[in-house]
Structure formats: C-alpha cells, structure tokens
Amino acid sequence: xxxxxxxxxxxxxxxxxxxxxxxxxxxxxxxxxxxxxxxxxxxxxxxxxxxxxxxxxxxxxxxxxxxxxxxxxxxxxxxxxxxxxxxxxxxxxxxxxxxxxxxxxxxxxxxxxxxxxxxxxxxxxxxxxxxxxxxxxxxxxxxxxxxxxxxxxxxxxxxxxxxxxxxxxxxxxxxxxxxxxxxxxxxxxxxxxxxxxxxxxxxxxxxxxxxxxxxxxxxxxxxxxxxxxxxxxxxxxxxxxxxxxxxxxxxxxxxxxxxxxxxxxxxxxxxxxxxxxxxxxxxxxxxxxxxxxxxxxxxxxxxxxxxxxxxxxxxxxxxxxxxxxxxxx
Amino acid sequence: xxxxxxxxxxxxxxxxxxxxxxxxxxxxxxxxxxxxxxxxxxxxxxxxxxxxxxxxxxxxxxxxxxxxxxxxxxxxxxxxxxxxxxxxxxxxxxxxxxxxxxxxxxxxxxxxxxxxxxxxxxxxxxxxxxxxxxxxxxxxxxxxxxxxxxxxxxxxxxxxxxxxxxxxxxxxxxxxxxxxxxxxxxxxxxxxxxxxxxxxxxxxxxxxxxxxxxxxxxxxxxxxxxxxxxxxxxxxxxxxxxxxxxxxxxxxxxxxxxxxxxxxxxxxxxxxxxxxxxxxxxxxxxxxxxxxxxxxxxxxxxxxxxxxxxxxxxxxxxxxxxxxxxxxxxxxxxxxxxxxxxxxxxxxxxxxxxxxxxxxxxxxxxxxxxxxxxxxx
Numbered sequence: 001x002x003x004x005x006x007x008x009x010x011x012x013x014x015x016x017x018x019x020x021x022x023x024x025x026x027x028x029x030x031x032x033x034x035x036x037x038x039x040x041x042x043x044x045x046x047x048x049x050x051x052x053x054x055x056x057x058x059x060x061x062x063x064x065x066x067x068x069x070x071x072x073x074x075x076x077x078x079x080x081x082x083x084x085x086x087x088x089x090x091x092x093x094x095x096x097x098x099x100x101x102x103x104x105x106x107x108x109x110x111x112x113x114x115x116x117x118x119x120x121x122x123x124x125x126x127x128x129x130x131x132x133x134x135x136x137x138x139x140x141x142x143x144x145x146x147x148x149x150x151x152x153x154x155x156x157x158x159x160x161x162x163x164x165x166x167x168x169x170x171x172x173x174x175x176x177x178x179x180x181x182x183x184x185x186x187x188x189x190x191x192x193x194x195x196x197x198x199x200x201x202x203x204x205x206x207x208x209x210x211x212x213x214x215x216x217x218x219x220x221x222x223x224x225x226x227x228x229x230x231x232x233x234x235x236x237x238x239x240x241x242x243x244x245x246x247x248x249x250x251x252x253x254x255x256x257x258x259x260x261x262x263x264x265x266x267x268x269x270x271x272x273x274x275x276x277x278x279x280x281x282x283x284x285x286x287x288x289x290x291x292x293x294x295x296x297x298x299x300x301x302x303x304x305x306x307x308x309x310x311x312x313x314x315x316x317x318x319x320x321x322x323x324x325x326x327x328x329x
Numbered sequence: 330x331x332x333x334x335x336x337x338x339x340x341x342x343x344x345x346x347x348x349x350x351x352x353x354x355x356x357x358x359x360x361x362x363x364x365x366x367x368x369x370x371x372x373x374x375x376x377x378x379x380x381x382x383x384x385x386x387x388x389x390x391x392x393x394x395x396x397x398x399x400x401x402x403x404x405x406x407x408x409x410x411x412x413x414x415x416x417x418x419x420x421x422x423x424x425x426x427x428x429x430x431x432x433x434x435x436x437x438x439x440x441x442x443x444x445x446x447x448x449x450x451x452x453x454x455x456x457x458x459x460x461x462x463x464x465x466x467x468x469x470x471x472x473x474x475x476x477x478x479x480x481x482x483x484x485x486x487x488x489x490x491x492x493x494x495x496x497x498x499x500x501x502x503x504x505x506x507x508x509x510x511x512x513x514x515x516x517x518x519x520x521x522x523x524x525x526x527x528x529x530x531x532x533x534x535x536x537x538x539x540x541x542x543x544x545x546x547x548x549x550x551x552x553x554x555x556x557x558x559x560x561x562x563x564x565x566x567x568x569x570x571x572x573x574x575x576x577x578x579x580x581x582x583x584x585x586x587x588x589x590x591x592x593x594x595x596x597x598x599x600x601x602x603x604x605x606x607x608x609x610x611x612x613x614x615x616x617x618x619x620x621x622x623x624x625x626x627x628x629x630x631x632x633x634x635x636x637x638x639x640x641x642x643x644x645x646x647x648x649x650x651x652x653x654x655x656x657x658x659x660x661x662x663x664x665x666x667x668x669x670x671x672x673x674x675x676x677x678x679x680x681x682x683x684x685x686x687x688x689x690x691x692x693x694x695x696x697x698x699x700x701x702x703x704x705x706x
Binding site for chain 2 (some may be wrong): 036070071073074075076077090091094095096098099101103105107108109110111112113114118122123125126127128154170
C-alpha cells in the first residue's frame with residue numbers, strides 16, 4: 001500500500017512525502033521564525049525541497065529568502081520552528097549538515113590574490129578532502145563552470161559573472177547532497193545561464209536536492225520543478241510547475257488591425273483590456289486554461305482576424321507571483 | 330556540465346564531519362600567508378621597518394662610538410626598538426584577520442565548511458604571528474652586528490630574542506581576538522592599539538599615580554664622605570694629607586612604598602622582556618678607597634637594562650639607608666630578586682586568551698544572537 005502523497009504525484013515520476021524528503025536527503029522547514037532585534041525577518045515559513053528536484057524560492061526583495069537560506073546553511077539559528085537538512089538539524093548537528101550542503105551566497109566573497117584553482121582546492125581540504133582529491137575535483141569543476149583558462153589567474157581579474165561561476169564551483173567542491181543557491185544567475189551572461197540551467201538539471205537528475213532563490217522568474221520557469229513563494233517573511237504558496245502551468249493565466253494578443261480583434265472578442269463575450277505597460281499596442285486577456293486559449297485562437301483565425309501575436313503574458317511562475325501580489329498591494 | 334553526475338557513482342567526498350586540528354590550522358595558515366605574500370602592504374611595511382631600524386642603529390653607533398660597552402648598549406637599543414615597533418606593527422597585521430574576511434564576504438564561506446571557530450582563530454593567529462616574526466628576522470643583521478661588537482652573553486641574546494617573539498605573539502593574539510569581536514576592521518585595529526597602549530603606557534601611568542596611595546613618611550639616613558671642619562683652610566680647601574670622614578644625616582621625607590605596587594608594571598611588554606633577560610651585571614668593587622673617585626667599572630646600562638633596573642629598584646622599595654660606600658660608587662646594579670615577568674606574561678596571556686575565547690563564541694554558527702548591523706554574508 002503506497003502512501004497517498006506518492007499516489008498523488010505518481011504521474012510525474014517523483015514522489016516524496018515529508019518524512020521521505022527528510023530521510024532521503026531533502027530539506028524540510030516547518031514553522032520557522034527569526035527576528036533581528038526589532039525587525040521580524042521571517043514570521044512563519046514552511047518549506048520543503050525534495051531530493052532529485054530543483055525547488056525555487058521566490059519572493060520580492062526583503063521577503064526573507066536569504067535569511068531562510070542562511071538557516072538551511074547552518075549559519076543562523078531560528079527563533080522558532082524546525083529545520084531539517086539532509087536528515088540533520090543545522091542547530092544541533094551543524095557539522096553533519098555542512099558536510100552535505102553546498103552554499104552559494106548572494107554576496108561575492110573573493111580572495112582576491114588567490115587563483116580560482118587555489119580557492120577551490122583550499123575549500124576542498126576544509127571539507128576534509130585530501131589534497132590530491134580536492135585538486136582533482138577543483139580541476140573538474142573549473143571545466144564544468146568553464147573557467148579553465150582563468151584557473152591559474154588571481155581571482156581579482158575575474159569578471160563578476162566569472163566570479164559567480166567560481167562561487168558556484170566552490171559550492172560544489174565536496175559534491176554535496178544539498179545545494180543552496182542564492183541568486184545564482186545574477187550577473188551571468190545568457191550563455192552562462194543556459195550552462196547553469198543544464199548543470200542544475202543534471203544535479204537534480206543525479207538525486208541532489210537543489211534550492212534556487214531568485215526573482216528572475218522567467219529563468220526559474222525552465223529550471224525549477226516546484227516553487228515556494230515567500231512574502232514579508234511568510235510562505236504564501238507552494239506549488240509544482242505542473243500546477244502552475246495549468247492555472248489561469250494572461251495572454252497578450254495582437255492583430256492587424258486591432259479593431260477587428262476587438263470586435264471579434266466582443267462578439268464572443270471575451271473580456272479584454274489594453275495593455276498599459278508596453279510600447280506595442282496589445283490586448284491582455286485572462287484565460288482559464290490552455291484549452292481555452294487554443295479555442296480562442298482557433299475562433300479568431302476562423303473569424304478572419306489577422307492575428308500577428310498570441311502568447312502567454314509571462315512564465316507560469318510569474319503568473320502565480322503576480323496573482324499573489326501580497327507585497328505590492 | 331556534468332560535475333554532479335560524474336560523482337554520484339563514486340564515494341561522496343564530504344562525509345567527514347571533523348577536520349584534524351593540525352591540517353585545518355595549516356590550511357587557514359597557508360590561505361592567510363599566501364594572501365599576505367602576494368599583497369604589497371606587507372613588503373612596504375618590511376621596507377619601512379628595515380630603514381628605520383638601520384637609521385636608529387647607525388645613529389646609535391655614531392653616538393656610542395666611545396663607550397666601552399658599545400656592543401651591549403647597541404644590542405639593548407635594537408631590542409628595545411624592535412619591541413616598540415613590533416607593538417606598533419603587530420596590531421596592524423592581526424587586528425583585521427577575522428572581520429576583514431567578514432567585510433570581504435569570505436568569512437561565511439569558511440564558516441560553512443567543517444572548520445571550527447577555534448581552528449580558524451588558531452590559523453589566523455599563527456599566520457599573523459609568523460608575519461610579525463618576519464620583522465624580527467629582518468632585524469637580524471643589526472642584532473648580529475651588535476653581538477659581534479661583544480659584551481653580550483649568549484643567554485642575554487637568546488632570552489631577549491625569545492621574549493620579543495613571545496610578546497609579538499601575545500599582541501597578535503590580542504589583535505585576532507579583537508578582530509573576531511568587533512564588526513569593523515578599523516575599529517578593531519584602533520581597539521587593539523588601545524589595548525597595547527594600555528599595557529605599554531597605561532601600566533606606567535597607573536603605577537605613577539598609585540605611588541601617591543602608598544606614600545608614607547619615612548626617616549632616611551644618608552651618609553657621605555666629607556672633610557672635617559678642622560682640616561679646611563681659610564679658603565675652604567682641605568689641607569694636604571687630611572682624611573675624609575664618613576658623616577651621616579637623618580631627615581624625614583614622604584616616600585612611596587613602591588614594592589607594593591610594582592606588580593602594576595608587570596604586564597608592560599617592556600617590563601616582561603627586560604625582567605626576563607639575565608643581564609650580566611658588572612662586578613662592583615666592594616671597598617672603594619675613601620675619598621677616591623668613581624671606581625673603575627662604570628655601570629652604564631642600555632635602554633632595556635635600565636627598565637629592568639627600574640623595576641628592581643621599584644621592587645626593592647625606598648632606600649632608607651644610604652651608606653658612605655654607596656654614596657661613592659655611583660649607580661650600582663641591583664641583582665634580581667623575585668622575577669616579575671611570569672606574572673606579567675600571565676596577565677597578558679589571560680587577556681589574549683579571554684579575547685580569543687569570547688571571539689570563538691561569537692564565530693560559532695549557527696548564530697542565535699547577532700549584534701546590530703551584523704551581516705552574516
């Protein structure tokens with residue numbers, strides 16, 4: 001007899017209950033709160049990141065993402081609530097957690113006069129690896145993040161994006177079960193973003209638990225399997241990308257001329273509005289599902305409206321983010 | 330981009346949860362030293378140091394050219410200046426060790442590894458100590474030059490150098506401890522200078538002020554040789570063949586019982602070094618001829634030896650009985666009574682140890698309480 005939670009998500013091939021997430025190297029955060037003096041950085045966050053998946057942590061600036069990351073990385077103790085990372089409590093068993101967690105901070109810490117290779121090798125030995133092991137692993141990672149030609153140059157000559165990639169390699173040096181990435185894509189060029197995406201997917205495919213915090217939602221759309229939304233120190237929503245994709249979303253439609261489109265929409269009773277935030281002249285339409293969208297497109301084409309553009313307004317996660325809108329109200 | 334998958338079949342690396350102390354300290358040490366050796370600041374400081382010591386040495390040589398105990402006094406001078414400059418340089422080398430990393434964003438990266446706060450502090454301390462020992466090594470040409478001039482015994486030279494190294498280590502430990510406590514490098518460097526000033530100058534000031542507390546009215550008997558009234562002629566010049574006689578005078582004066590407050594000076598780095606060094610005291614002729622001039626071996630101590638003598642005379646307290654022999658022989662070297670440097674070094678180690686312990690607590694993660702404005706990463 002399989003647990004209900006497994007059956008529920010059986011169709012996606014990945015299935016973890018909360019206890020299984022904990023026992024198999026994932027992250028479970030329950031009812032966590034933390035304040036800094038008078039500032040309540042985190043009020044109440046529940047968060048779960050199962051192994052083998054990329055979990056996105058999404059929220060506006062100052063919503064507590066980094067604070068939560070620090071707690072999971074065993075740098076900060078929660079005032080209330082429990083954190084379990086790879087089956088251990090970061091407060092009481094920090095060494096066990098640290099040996100299993102790779103953390104990439106949102107700030108760039110650089111030993112300016114050290115070479116990228118030296119940084120990686122040093123960090124490797126600080127995770128208990130032998131000098132030979134960490135040197136070999138450092139070389140592999142330099143290849144993986146495409147810094148081979150800069151491996152022997154002092155880190156100060158690296159550009160911001162290159163330092164970001166070095167920081168990623170550093171988080172991976174001890175082949176951790178859990179990877180915590182705080183804004184990993186900031187400062188990366190488009191090519192590096194694609195590389196990052198495929199690296200994270202391959203890590204998840206290898207059974208690692210990957211947590212990515214960001215507010216660049218279009219990017220997370222393609223990387224993440226699930227997303228947890230936080231706002232003002234609270235977790236407000238948690239959904240899988242599958243769920244996010246099947247929810248109501250906005251579409252932008254353009255036609256030549258726009259008047260014909262307006263007439264057709266009115267005749268079918270579809271509510272539309274003029275898009276206000278764009279240079280282009282477009283209508284914004286709220287549609288309940290992909291089926292509804294394909295019906296509308298077909299109908300418009302049949303009605304001889306010259307449709308020049310018909311596209312979702314944003315990614316699935318962006319849609320959820322905008323629908324929550326808790327911080328900007 | 331397959332760094333993760335490659336290793337899933339292999340035994341994972343990071344399942345160790347503890348680092349051996351020595352390997353952890355060595356890693357931090359080499360991390361620190363590598364940065365220092367590649368930076369420019371350290372070399373500049375070494376260059377300035379060498380120039381200043383050379384200047385003082387040359388001036389000292391020119392000034393002391395005629396003295397008999399040239400080697401001894403020069404060596405003492407060099408030791409004194411190395412200690413003075415060491416106290417100025419060591420805080421700069423150590424007091425931004427931890428919070429400099431915090432400002433650079435690299436501290437948290439070290440803290441999420443298996444490195445313990447104690448290992449981190451030990452490595453940082455060792456690195457800053459070795460860096461400040463380089464200043465001692467750089468001064469060796471002058472030390473050897475002074476030794477070559479003679480007059481310094483091996484024990485004096487060896488103990489002087491060892492105590493210099495120890496004092497540099499103590500100041501570095503204070504600096505590293507403060508750097509773990511204070512959030513900003515500037516603040517911790519200034520604080521460390523303040524603590525060093527407290528030891529080097531503050532102890533002397535406190536000692537000086539405390540003398541008023543132990544002031545007591547004492548009767549002093551002071552004797553000296555003089556010619557009897559009868560042997561003087563009308564001009565006041567003693568007659569040929571007249572003999573000087575010993576006369577005594579008693580008077581009362583307020584004198585401090587410094588023997589009760591000398592311990593206040595103990596933690597002074599100069600006192601610790603000077604008191605530990607076994608200076609070879611010249612033999613003073615036991616019975617100078619009455620009325621004769623100053624005996625042959627004139628006692629001229631160097632700077633550090635003067636400190637040592639000052640401490641000994643403070644330990645001895647006021648001299649209430651000056652005999653005629655004493656009045657004739659000029660300054661007499663005092664032999665060591667109870668050594669005071671173990672107490673001083675103990676106090677210094679206590680201060681450094683306490684700072685490092687509190688610093689270690691502050692670096693222990695996960696953090697429960699954070700000082701206002703602290704950012705972990």
